Amino acid sequence: MSGNVFLNYIGGEWKKSSSGELLESYNPAKKNEVVGSVQNSTRSDLNEAIARAKDAQKAWRKLSGAERGNYLYQAATFLEENLEEIATTMTKEMGKSFPEAQGETTRGIQILKYYAGEGMRSDGDLIPSTDASALMFSKRVPIGVVGVITPWNFPVAIPIWKMAPALIYGNTVVLKPATEGAVTAAKVIECFEKAGFPAGVVNFVTGSGSVIGQGLAENKDVHAVTFTGSNNVGKNIGKIVAARGGKYQLEMGGKNPIIIAEDANIEAAVDATLSGGLKSTGQKCTCSSRVIVQSSIYEQFKNRLIEKAKKITVGDGMDPSTWMGPCASEGQFKTVKHYINRGIEEGASLILGGKQLTEGDLKEGYYIEPTIFEDVTTDMSIAQEEIFGPVLALMKVDSVEEAIDLANDVEYGLSASIFTKNIDHILSFIDDIEAGLVRINSETAGVELQAPFGGMKASSSYSREQGQAAKEFFTTTKTVFLKG
Ligand SMILES: NC(=O)C1=CN([C@@H]2O[C@H](COP(=O)(O)OP(=O)(O)OC[C@H]3O[C@@H](n4cnc5c(N)ncnc54)[C@H](OP(=O)(O)O)[C@@H]3O)[C@@H](O)[C@H]2O)C=CC1
Numbered sequence: 283m284s285g286n287v288f289l290n291y292i293g294g295e296w297k298k299s300s301s302g303e304l305l306e307s308y309n310p311a312k313k314n315e316v317v318g319s320v321q322n323s324t325r326s327d328l329n330e331a332i333a334r335a336k337d338a339q340k341a342w343r344k345l346s347g348a349e350r351g352n353y354l355y356q357a358a359t360f361l362e363e364n365l366e367e368i369a370t371t372m373t374k375e376m377g378k379s380f381p382e383a384q385g386e387t388t389r390g391i392q393i394l395k396y397y398a399g400e401g402m403r404s405d406g407d408l409i410p411s412t413d414a415s416a417l418m419f420s421k422r423v424p425i426g427v428v429g430v431i432t433p434w435n436f437p438v439a440i441p442i443w444k445m446a447p448a449l450i451y452g453n454t455v456v457l458k459p460a461t462e463g464a465v466t467a468a469k470v471i472e473c474f475e476k477a478g479f480p481a482g483v484v485n486f487v488t489g490s491g492s493v494i495g496q497g498l499a500e501n502k503d504v505h506a507v508t509f510t511g512s513n514n515v516g517k518n519i520g521k522i523v524a525a526r527g528g529k530y531q532l533e534m535g536g537k538n539p540i541i542i543a544e545d546a547n548i549e550a551a552v553d554a555t556l557s558g559g560l561k562s563t564g565q566k567c568t569c570s571s572r573v574i575v576q577s578s579i580y581e582q583f584k585n586r587l588i589e590k591a592k593k594i595t596v597g598d599g600m601d602p603s604t605w606m607g608p609c610a611s612e613g614q615f616k617t618v619k620h621y622i623n624r625g626i627e628e629g630a631s632l633i634l635g636g637k638q639l640t641e642g643d644l645k646e647g648y649y650i651e652p653t654i655f656e657d658v659t660t661d662m663s664i665a666q667e668e669i670f671g672p673v674l675a676l677m678k679v680d681s682v683e684e685a686i687d688l689a690n691d692v693e694y695g696l697s698a699s700i701f702t703k704n705i706d707h708i709l710s711f712i713d714d715i716e717a718g719l720v721r722i723n724s725e726t727a728g729v730e731l732q733a734p735f736g737g738m739k740a741s742s743s744y745s746r747e748q749g750q751a752a753k754e755f756f757t758t759t760k761t762v763f764l765k766g
């Protein structure tokens with residue numbers, strides 16, 4: 283890279299786009315600071331990457347799983363060596379606090395190591411044939427070239443939790459990161475380059491989603507597309523890929539509830555609501571946004587929540603005293619402000635925050651106060667639509683049964699939590715909640731890399747990522763019947 287200009291990585295080479303144009307990525311804490319520039323690529327750049335990936339896959343799939351795993355172990359080593367630089371870039375590019383950025387980069391390292399080990403594990407089953415002289419077994423095989431389209435909120439963990447399983451199971455990849463996380467993603471790709479992957483196995487093309495993302499969805503040589511991002515974009519990708527007979531995986535929005543039952547540990551529930559709802563400035567798909575509280579403890583819980591929320595320190599993610607950083611971009615900032623105004627217009631009561639923070643250095647960035655509404659009804663926009671910002675909506679119920687029904691009264695179904703010690707409530711929550719991630723006495727965020735990740739209803743396309751679940755999407759199965 284020259285200066286802060288980052289190139290595409292195609293067929294094992296760093297290359298400028300044929301457009302000759304750049305896209306700048308700005309620091310949301312210091313809105314005039316350019317963190318770096320990436321290529322504003324064209325379809326022809328993308329098509330070259332897809333062709334190289336297709337060509338490279340012929341040899342890549344022939345390697346043993348152990349051989350492919352060694353490349354992933356190497357990539358983990360280089361990510362570890364560059365952890366501080368990558369985490370710093372992440373904080374400067376999308377605003378999350380530096381400790382969170384360090385944690386996410388560490389998670390990327392762990393994911394690479396987890397899937398590197400997959401190269402030595404079983405990839406099929408021996409099945410007894412009715413013909414005693416025959417051998418019958420199943421064998422998982424790669425699907426080919428995988429298009430990877432990722433959002434800005436986890437610019438290290440999400441690309442890696444898609445690329446690592448794709449690669450270990452014998453596929454080649456073309457990554458298109460969100461522009462607002464593309465400089466961070468470029469530094470991750472540098473680690474893959476240093477790991478010595480054969481040319482064309484890993485490819486990286488930046489540019490606008492409507493050009494490069496759309497191109498990955500449309501190109502018939504991209505056998506599968508794995509996407510994480512908003513529902514509008516995801517549903518469009520799914521339609522395009524399905525229409526050409528490709529495979530697709532969509533991880534999309536959430537409107538995650540946390541239920542506080544009358545027997546909850548109030549202190550723990552308050553901490554989980556603030557951490558799960560406001561960490562990363564509420565910009566995780568697994569963040570809590572609806573807080574459903576049993577009426578008998580409502581005032582006690584609300585007062586403690588406000589008391590602790592007032593102590594949250596907001597500032598530049600690089601400042602060690604910062605608990606919550608800025609919104610990731612001007613666009614995200616405007617979206618959050620829009621929903622705060624909608625909440626007020628629709629009759630919710632704003633009981634904390636709601637304003638932009640502008641004193642001192644904060645005027646340089648896109649900072650919003652931790653915001654809490656009450657008197658929120660399920661028909662309101664702030665109860666139904668994903669805000670993806672530091673906004674909590676308090677809702678009051680009389681029973682846990684009512685709470686679960688209210689929790690389910692949205693189109694999404696990604697993550698859900700309940701705070702209670704009552705085993706009957708726990709069992710009915712596990713049974714009845716419409717969510718892919720079900721958490722008891724724990725915040726809605728914080729998934730672990732070895733467990734299936736994904737949602738129900740409008741949050742996902744019903745596939746699952748991470749852990750052993752990833753194998754389903756990144757492979758297909760041959761059933762072999764062999765006679766002597
Ligand atoms: N369910 C989950 O696991 C997660 C869901 N999300 C969701 O992602 C959203 C926030 O991320 P954000 O990046 O803003 O989401 P977007 O949907 O705006 O973008 C996601 C990716 O899609 C690309 N893209 C944009 N338009 C198109 C298109 N027409 N065709 C193909 N690709 C396109 C974007 O590129 P570019 O931005 O460069 O234009 C980006 O790389 C939130 O809704 C959040 O809920 C986020 C994390 C996890």
Ligand SMILES: CCCCCC(=O)O
Nearest residue numbers: 566567568727728729
């Ligand atoms: C893509 C969303 C990632 C969620 C990560 C977490 O909840 O820790």
